[in-house]
Amino acid sequence: MLPPVLFALLFAGGCQTISYYSHAALGQWRVLTGREPVADVLAQLEHRRGDDPDAELLYRRLAFSQEVLGFAEHELGLEAGDRYRTYVHLDRPAVLWNLFAARPLSLEPHQWCYPVVGCAPYRGYFDFSYAMRSAEVLEQQGYEIYVGPVAAYSTLGWFADPLLSSFVTWPEPDLAALLFHELAHGRVWAAGDVAFNESFATFVGRQGLSVWLRDHGGDTVERNRRAALQARRRLMDLLERTRDTLRGIYRSRASVPVKLAAKAQVLDGVKACYAGHRDVLGGGRFDALMIGLNNALLVSVATYEDLVPAFAALYESVDGDWDAFYAEVAAIAALDPKARRAALRVSGYQYVAERSDDHGPDQIECEALSGHLFDSEFAGGVHDDVRRGGHRQHEGA
Numbered sequence: 001m002l003p004p005v006l007f008a009l010l011f012a013g014g015c016q017t018i019s020y021y022s023h024a025a026l027g028q029w030r031v032l033t034g035r036e037p038v039a040d041v042l043a044q045l046e047h048r049r050g051d052d053p054d055a056e057l058l059y060r061r062l063a064f065s066q067e068v069l070g071f072a073e074h075e076l077g078l079e080a081g082d083r084y085r086t087y088v089h090l091d092r093p094a095v096l097w098n099l100f101a102a103r104p105l106s107l108e109p110h111q112w113c114y115p116v117v118g119c120a121p122y123r124g125y126f127d128f129s130y131a132m133r134s135a136e137v138l139e140q141q142g143y144e145i146y147v148g149p150v151a152a153y154s155t156l157g158w159f160a161d162p163l164l165s166s167f168v169t170w171p172e173p174d175l176a177a178l179l180f181h182e183l184a185h186g187r188v189w190a191a192g193d194v195a196f197n198e199s200f201a202t203f204v205g206r207q208g209l210s211v212w213l214r215d216h217g218g219d220t221v222e223r224n225r226r227a228a229l230q231a232r233r234r235l236m237d238l239l240e241r242t243r244d245t246l247r248g249i250y251r252s253r254a255s256v257p258v259k260l261a262a263k264a265q266v267l268d269g270v271k272a273c274y275a276g277h278r279d280v281l282g283g284g285r286f287d288a289l290m291i292g293l294n295n296a297l298l299v300s301v302a303t304y305e306d307l308v309p310a311f312a313a314l315y316e317s318v319d320g321d322w323d324a325f326y327a328e329v330a331a332i333a334a335l336d337p338k339a340r341r342a343a344l345r346v347s348g349y350q351y352v353a354e355r356s357d358d359h360g361p362d363q364i365e366c367e368a369l370s371g372h373l374f375d376s377e378f379a380g381g382v383h384d385d386v387r388r389g390g391h392r393q394h395e396g397a
Contacts, residue, residue, distance in 0.1 A: 020123070027126025028159075031095065035086035035162045038062050061168050061175060062087060068176045068212070069183075076208045077322040078183040086162040094149035095166050096124040097131040100303075101143040102295035105250045105259055107243055109299040110143060118192025121303055124150065146296035152178055154185035173225055176212050181205030187326055190333040196340065199307030200329060206308075207315060231282045234362055235274075236305050238281070241369045242270050243298050267293055269368020277364050310344035 042062055048055035069080040100122050101110035109121035125131035128147075135145040151167035167178055184204035190196045206229070213222050249262045274281055274290045289297065311329065318324035332343050 023126065023130060024124075027096075028155075030126075031088055031090075031162065031164075032159055034088040034090075035160075036088070038066060038085055038087055038163065041087045057169050061170075061172070062163065064172055065163055065168065065175065065179065068179050071176075071212060072180055072183050072208065075211060075322075076180060076183075076204070077326060078180065078187055078204075078208075080183060082160040083183070083186070084161060084163050084179060086160065087164075087168065088162045089165045092128070093166060094128075094151060095164050096126055096150035096153060097128050098122040098124050098148050098150050098300070099131050099135055099138075100146045100148070100296040100300045101135075101138045102299050103142065104144055104295065105256065105263070107247055107250065107295055107298060107302075109296075109303075110138065120194050121299060122194075124153070144294040144296045146292060146294065146300050148297075148300060152182055154182045156189060157186055173209055173213065173221060177205040177209040180208035180212075184208075188329045188333055190340065193333075193337060193340065195303050195307055196333065196344070198304045200311050202304050203308050203311035203315070207312070228282075230362065231280060231285070234277075234364055235281050235286055236301070237362075238270065238274065238364050238366060238369075239298060239301050240306075241366070242266065242293075243302065245369050246295070246298070266368050270366060273364060273366035273368060281364070307344050 042059060045055045045059040045062075049059050050056075065084060069084055072078040073080050102108065103110075111119040111121060112123045113119040123134070125134065131147050135147050138145050151170075152161075152164060155161055161182065167175065170178065181201045181204060184201040185197060187204075188197075188200060209225070213225060245266050246263060249259055249266070252259065254262070271290055271293060274286075278284060278287075314328050314332075315325050318328060332340055335343065
């Protein structure tokens with residue numbers, strides 16, 4: 001994600017805007033002034049390792065992170081430089097909280113726009129209470145909101161990003177994938193296109209981890225990773241079909257009360273579907289996500305996931321050559337936004353279609369997303385009631 005401090009450094013205007021920029025600049029300054037060289041922290045931890053499990057874990061992960069950076073540079077074509085060579089202990093579980101917002105009958109995100117750098121479908125806050133106050137303002141304006149914790153972000157080379165206590169003690173595979181993700185932002189960046197940037201980095205993080213595990217993971221780690229990824233893919237498929245179903249409802253000519261009732265029916269059905277398949281959908285890992293399921297949360301998921309298949313297709317098209325892959329991605333990033341999305345859409349559709357037979361058996365059967373919620377007459381605006389008895393919205397796009 002683009003750090004809020006960049007906005008703060010570039011622009012100011014309006015009382016509320018100035019207040020946010022001040023908050024962002026202060027938050028970034030506090031992170032930067034808390035940096036300690038990793039080598040110094042390792043030396044400080046050395047004598048505590050034997051008696052303090054937390055010190056041992058931090059020592060191991062800090063040392064591991066430096067190995068991962070070397071791997072990223074030599075095997076994945078990602079430049080680390082002086083990034084992640086320092087460490088910051090935070091006084092909170094996340095470095096940022098991202099605020100997403102959407103209207104009750106729309107899957108278009110609320111945008112925060114800035115001169116030069118463009119718009120973003122979220123706003124990041126270094127303070128949770130500030131994020132929630134901002135969320136309450138949007139709720140009073142009729143928006144649905146989702147506030148999610150952020151473990152790490154990239155400053156795109158403006159500053160030497162540090163390792164943070166919010167993520168550095170994660171399991172080794174997760175830590176490696178996150179570092180690959182953040183370093184990818186420094187390799188290719190399309191100004192103002194958050195979905196492009198985040199989906200690209202998400203793919204690099206996952207594919208980079210796959211490459212790393214071939215040499216370092218071992219069979220058990222690889223099996224666990226594949227199982228976790230499979231569970232996540234099932235959930236993402238479920239949420240994508242949920243968005244498709246809701247999109248059909250929102251675009252219909254039904255009255256607002258009828259649309260809201262249909263939406264509630266779908267969301268309740270999806271939550272029940274998740275509960276019934278919880279064991280193959282992460283075993284509880286995504287419970288909190290599903291409890292708060294709404295338009296804003298669905299927007300947040302789409303931001304990081306929707307274009308991942310397109311980048312996977314590009315990677316395969318160059319036979320896994322990272323330099324060639326980055327060149328292809330950079331060429332697409334240079335296109336105007338409409339042409340950029342069209343190029344990715346073709347690749348993504350082809351990639352998904354070619355794997356539909358393989359992934360089909362993993363798709364979770366969910367009654368709320370099958371059949372037709374509205375018949376064609378209703379969708380055309382002739383009727384103004386919700387038909388009962390198994391008629392649900394078609395799951396196609």
